[in-house]
Amino acid sequence: MSVKPEAASALFAGPFALATLSTPDEPAFPALVTADARVLDLKVALDDAWLTTRRLLEDWDSAVSRLTALAADSGWEGRPLSDFRVHAPVEPRQVFQSGANYRQHVIDLHVAHRDPADDRPEEERRAEAADIMDRRAAEDLPYVFIGLPSAITGPYDDVVLPSWADRPDWELELAAVIGRPAHRVSVEEALEHVAGYTIANDLTDRATVFRRDMPQIGTDWLRSKNAPGFTPLGPWIVPAGSVADPGDLRLTLKLNGETMQDESTKDMIFGVARMVSYASQTARLLPGDLVLTGSPAGNGMHWGRLLRDGDVMDASITGLGAQRTRCVAEAAR
Template sequence: MFVKPEPASALFAGPYALATLSEPGGPDFPALVTADARALDLRVAFGDPHLTVRGLLDAWDTSAPRLASLATDGGSERRPLTDYRVCAPVEPRQVFQSGANYRQHVIDLHVAHADPADDRSEDERRAEAAEIMDRRAAEDLPYVFIGLPSAITGPYDDVVLPAWADKPDWELEVAAVIGRAAHQVPEEEALEYVAGYTIANDLTDRATVFRRDMPQIGTDWLRSKNAPGFTPLGPWIVPAASIADPGDLRLVLKLNGETMQDESTRDMIFDVARMVSYASQSARLLPGDLVLTGSPAGNGMHWGRLLRDGDVMDGSVTGLGAQRTRCVTEDRS
């Protein structure tokens, strides 16, 4: 069921957004959502009963002008969003995740994950983190790894905290949605391959990030980030043309009504264009793929408060809308 953000004007920037909706007992379908919180079934508008959001992204150069026209067509039959369940807006083939891409966040994590044997002061560890970030920025080496599409869930669905996850944490992020196949694209052209943006909450179990049995191997992203439902996504994709500057968006995450993350994408070490370009140097990005761009300071490790049963997370990003998810602990019996 659609959960309406407050105020209503916070739905999204621009004339329309792209969503995946469903009715009780019915299949998911692509929809055009307008700022008055109404939805148009795009299977009908495009005359294709099998149409999906990813199908629209596969042909984004032709889909985008037609969607813009439909958004201003007052004769199109639209129904209230409250008639539908809002699903994750797209099923990507690939998910590219980013780590350590917000300056203050990296500093906080560096301190939080300090080796117990490290007897340096917090100021010394923070200075070390700042030096590492400066070097990374100068060398143009973002940190990108692979996530699983099976971890994605809807923007208002419950999030199941696995019984084995001792330190589940939140990470609100801006996700770029690819609209054209991209391979080895230069930074100055990278945003031309982005169809739009959406919200992701890239949950992480901090207790399993590092393999303590084999510390020389380093991080274990499979276990720590890819449990089913660990990536609430959406509520919709806002076309890139409606976002004036992805480098100037405000991310806010509230836990049970209390603000935990509140930062601008200006704090990114590597901006969206650099992230997309970098990922494309090694991999071929496909339409519908997600490039998550990292999370700002204010995660649970920073506050000393991890997720637990009954917690409600409200995440919002300027122009992209808002999501709300409730945490439910997996039955340990």
């Protein structure tokens, strides 16, 4: 589908963003989108028939200056954004996902997932969870696991709820997009490897998070998070230079028009730089890879209301635009 008018009116911070667009007659191409909703086909502008958004990110230091110049050039007319279908802005090779990274969210989940035999007052269990979060912060221990690129879908695509997913939930997240290879980088160096930021909604089937057949195994992120389309991404990548402070952005998710998540990235236990640095101590982060930074309070588990057929999620992050996705039950599809 073409870009939604609601999203087009929000757009993004800064003079331009990177997108991947198409029309029924044109296959997907990397595009420069300006703040006034004009589109420039970068394959044409940069005279490279094989260009992709990921290839731009592989030479980001050079590309960002060329893109900045193109955005400032008033000599090209461009086409209206509303003419195009908006896809996920990049196809990453790796997706690094952060768990338990918003203090209030983790406290809420700690209470919601309580042992049925635990009859302590809620205030006592909340205090216990708060102590755990404070200890994690003091000990500097982020939690990162791997997601699948095949779970990614576009920012306006339908999200198919698998028939086996009994308790599908939303998780709005800030995603950092890597622009320079990063391996064993320090926290101080980490943001130099971030090309920009985008929006991710990291859906989770709460019923399959924990293995019931053998609880000692722990979490099952493959089953609970990686169904096709479980990670709506985009609509675009906003360059890091246009985002004043990734540690002070507002994340808002509405379900059928009702606000469910509304929190600042200030509530993150570990900031973007720490998450990128931490992931890089083990893995080699590559251009185009995503580092998802966790989800704030206000998930379906908190509200006692999980996703179902026909639900519409509107998600936005300060300066990064907005996405709208509709849930469709697999049986209905």
